[in-house]
Amino acid sequence: MIDVARVAEVSGQTVSRVVNGSPRVDPATRERVATAMQQLGYRPHRAARALRTGRTQTIGLIVSTLGTLGNSRMLQAVTDAAALRGYALTVVTLAGPDAVDDAFERLRDQGVDGAIVLNEATQFAREADVAAGIELVVVDSPADNRFGTVQTDHAAGARVATEHLLALGHETVWHVAGPAGSFAAAERERGWRKVLEAASRQxxxxxxxxxxADSGFDAGQVLPPEATAVFVANDQMALGVLRTIAVAGRTVPSDVSVVGFDDIDDARQYLPPLTTVRQDFDALGAHAVQMLVDEIENAQPDRRVVCTPALVIRESTQMLQE
Structure with missing residues (x-):
């Protein structure tokens, strides 16, 4: 660090601030220090820094599964955001409520400074005795004073999806919901139900x-012939619903309009391209990491962030034909 300071013509304290990601360095000086570090081949030693600061600059990620596209997108978003802040990531998967205590224990043993809990795993985190000594941010959870929360406004997304279908002339909207116990699924169901109640619809x-997608296909088989509009709680299940409708000899959107949720990368390639509600996974990951790192570094962040989704209209919905 002394060599870096000499080449960059700054103090050792300034080099230390740059290495530790302090905002108290102007961009030009930060760039000069970074250039000197590159010239000299200097890389901070994470283990040595942990001995000095008491922090490992590692955060944990607790997730119930990486088999869903939503969770995979969130993993990528959190990984990218953590790297930008100079933090490494440790991933722990769990199955069932008994595993969450083990997950916290494993993360504590690995010396993480904090952890982010994703989606379905949040139910287990809310019911668990949150591990002492680990700062926590939960993605998709009701507000809780024990930890910070980041979420999409799922009810608002479901509302705009359902309102869109009613505005196209459909008498009511069927709903393929996510699994029981999922906060996101419950909120999307709540938003859908409130719109139908307010409009006095069945x-x-x-x-x-x-x-x-398989479960969407199975659910689609239960849709009655009179169903002309379906709001599906995610795009993967919507893919299954689209296939069910096609197998039954009906067409989308002429016979049935379909709206999904998430706006995964493949949604525009569905046949027909899927109208859906876009979640900003990158923003969710960035907010979760920002909140957690600020908490770790005693920056007193906001403890709750809600991201607003947006309806993306494509060819899977159209005005109801008389």
């Missing part, structure tokens, strides 16, 4: 899947 029975 509220069909819920059809439920597990986020997979």
């Amino acid at each position: 509220i069909p029975d819920i059809l439920r899947g597990d986020w997979s």
Whole structure:
């Protein structure tokens, strides 16, 4: 660090601030220090820094599965955001409520400074005795004073999807929901139901899947012939619903309009391209990492962030034909 300071013509304290990601360095000086570090081949030693600061600059990620595209997108977003802040990532998967305590224990043993809990795993985190000594941010959870929360406004997304279908002339909207116990699924169902109640429309029975395309196909088989509009709680299940409708000899959107949720990369390649509600996974990951790192570094961040989704209209919806 002394050599870097000499080449960059700054103090050792300035080099230390740059290495530790302090905002108290102007961009030109930061660039000069970074250039000197590159010229000299200097790389901070994470283990040595941990001995000095008491922090490992490693955060944990607790997730129930990486089999869903939503969770995979969030993993990528969190990984990218953590790298930008100079933090490494340790991933722990769990199955069932008993595993969350083990997950916290494993993360504590690995010396992580904090952890992010994703989606379905949040239910287990809310019910668990949150591990002492680990700062925590939970993605998709009701507000809780024990940890920070980041979420999409799922109910608002479901509302705009359902309103869009009613505005196209459909008498009611069927709903293929996500799994019971999922906060996101419950919020999307709540938004859908409130719109139908406010419009004094019939509220069909819920059809439920597990986020997979296969479960969407199974749920679609239960749709009655009179169903002309379906709001599906994620794009993967919507893919299954589209296939069910096609197998039944009906067409989308002429016979049935379909709206999904997430706007995964492949949604525009569905046949027909899928109208859906876009979640900004990159923003969710960035907010979660920002909140956690600020908490670790005693920056007193906001403890709750809600991201607003947007309806993306494509060819899977159209005005109801008389």
